[in-house]
Amino acid sequence: MMEILDRASLRQVDAVYNMGLDIDAACLLVIQTSGDQAAASIEAIANICEMTGATYVAHVDDPAEGEMLVEVRRRVWPAFEHLGKAMLPEDVAVPRQHLPELMAGIVTIGERHKLELPTIGHAGDGNMHPLLIFNGEDKNEVERVRTAFAEIVKLALSLGGTIAAEHGVGTLKRAFVSEEIGPSELGAMEVIRAALDPDRRFNPGKKL
Structure with a gap:
């Protein structure tokens, strides 16, 4: 196991649980x-x-x-729940050598849009989980979250990564699939889908 937590995550966990963590550290790497x-x-x-x-x-x-x-690591999610805000966990992945650039880039995106974007993830395979935290009743903030998320996805792609590591594409990432997968690959997927599910009953409303 090789897990990583950024500074924002460390600070929130320590604020809630008083674990004596180094809240000035850039990140915490836990290896087992x-x-x-x-x-x-x-x-x-x-x-x-x-x-x-x-x-x-x-x-x-x-x-x-x-x-x-x-x-x-386990306490990150419940620690941020104490804020009483909406939380949208997402995932992108990049080659491991680009993790520093991804994590630094997410911090910059959060600062630019005045949002909390703590990030944790599986450093061993480059799979990272930015956690978008926002006031769901604030339309302006919701729009900033959408913009920030799009920038995170594009950052991951620019680093040779993928828009979806564990969580799949779902509905939020549909607009970005064609930026990672070309038309011929998508066409092949459509042919397979049509053969197996001609009435499109399986998982309707998604990309394929």
């Missing part, structure tokens, strides 16, 4: 190993983190201590 070589693997990973500029590295072999670190 298993198997016969778990201890050696985690020590090697810790050394890599230190050599590549991590400001603080802690590695534990006690299950209870390890569970506490994982709990930080």
Whole structure:
């Protein structure tokens, strides 16, 4: 397991649960190993983190201590629920080497549109979950969220990524499918859909 939480997520979790987190850190990377070589693997990973500029590295072999670190990740969602606002979790993915650019870009997008856009995700495969937080009763803010989300999707594509990693396309991302998948690929999908579901009863109203 390799999970990452950005600064906004760390600050909100610590504000709600008082876990003593470093709220000035750019992010928190939580890595868990298993198997016969778990201890050696985690020590090697810790050394890599230190050599590549991590400001603080802690590695534990006690299950209870390890569970506490994982709990930080689990508490992100409920911590933001304390704000009492609408929350729209989304997902995009990029090649792992572009994660810093994606996360920095999401921060910039949030600042530009005056929105809270905390981001967590699975650093091991580049799958990130920006969490769009907004007042659903404020039409102007809702529109800013739509614009910000479109910019996040386009940023992911510009970094060689995909508009949907785990959550699928659904309705929100329909407009962006053609920016990632060409007409010939979409045409092939339509042929398969027509053969299997000529009456279009399966999952109606989506892209295909």
